[in-house]
Amino acid sequence: MKKINIENIDTYEQLVEKLKLWEVSPQETWNLIQKIKFNTSSKTIWKMVKFNLYIEYRGASLINDKILDKVDKLAYKSKLMGKAHMLEYCKNIKKYLPKRVDAIKKLVESDRYQIRYKFFNKNKKFDSRLEIKNLEKLIADKRQDKYWDPYLFSKMQEAIYGKENNGKRIDIFNGVWGEELLKALR
Numbered sequence: 001m002k003k004i005n006i007e008n009i010d011t012y013e014q015l016v017e018k019l020k021l022w023e024v025s026p027q028e029t030w031n032l033i034q035k036i037k038f039n040t041s042s043k044t045i046w047k048m049v050k051f052n053l054y055i056e057y058r059g060a061s062l063i064n065d066k067i068l069d070k071v072d073k074l075a076y077k078s079k080l081m082g083k084a085h086m087l088e089y090c091k092n093i094k095k096y097l098p099k100r101v102d103a104i105k106k107l108v109e110s111d112r113y114q115i116r117y118k119f120f121n122k123n124k125k126f127d128s129r130l131e132i133k134n135l136e137k138l139i140a141d142k143r144q145d146k147y148w149d150p151y152l153f154s155k156m157q158e159a160i161y162g163k164e165n166n167g168k169r170i171d172i173f174n175g176v177w178g179e180e181l182l183k184a185l186r
Contacts, residue, residue: 046120050135051147052156053116057107058097058185067096090184097185101136108132139186148186150178 009015019029062068071092078088097103107113108131117126138144 042120046116047138047144048147048152048156049116049120050113051139051144052153052160053113054104054107054135054139055153055182055185057110058103061098061103062093065096065098067093070096086180090180093181094184100139101132104132104135104139108135148182150182153182154178 007018009018071089074092075085075089078085108128114126117131
C-alpha cells in the first residue's frame with residue numbers, strides 16, 4: 001500500500017495549490033468544510049427548515065384558532081407572578097393547541113412545505129404519508145433536542161425575514177420566554 005505524505009500547510013496559497021493539484025473543486029472544498037467544521041450538511045439544513053416551518057405553522061394556529069384568547073382569559077385568572085406565570089401560560093398554550101400529528105398533516109400537505117421539499121429533495125418523489133410519519137418521529141426524537149434551541153430559531157428567523165420586519169424587531173425566541181414557547185409548540 002502506498003503511503004501518503006502528509007505535509008503541513010501554512011498559507012492559503014499553499015492550500016489552494018494542493019487543492020488544485022488534487023483536483024478538488026471549490027464547491028467540494030466548501031461542502032467538506034461545512035460538513036466537518038460546522039456540521040451543516042444539506043440534510044441538516046433541510047431538517048432545520050422543516051422544524052422552522054412546523055414552529056411557524058403552530059404559531060400561526062395560536063392566532064388563527066384564537067387559542068391565545070382562551071389562554072389570555074386563563075392568565076388573567078391566575079394568581080401566579082413572574083416566571084411561574086409564564087410557565088403556566090405556556091402549559092395552557094400546549095393544552096389548546098391541536099394535536100401534533102394533525103398539525104404535521106396540514107403542514108406537509110401545504111404548498112409551502114411541498115415547494116421546499118422539492119428544493120431539498122430534487123430526485124425524490126414526494127410521499128405525504130411517509131413524510132408525515134418521518135416528521136412526526138423527527139420532532140419527537142430526543143436526539144434532536146440540540147436543534148430545538150431558541151438561539152438557532154432566532155437566527156433562522158433573522159436569516160429568513162431579516163432583523164426587522166416593518167420596523168419591528170423579530171426576536172420572539174430570545175430569552176426564557178422563547179425556550180418555554182418552543183417547548184409548548186413542539
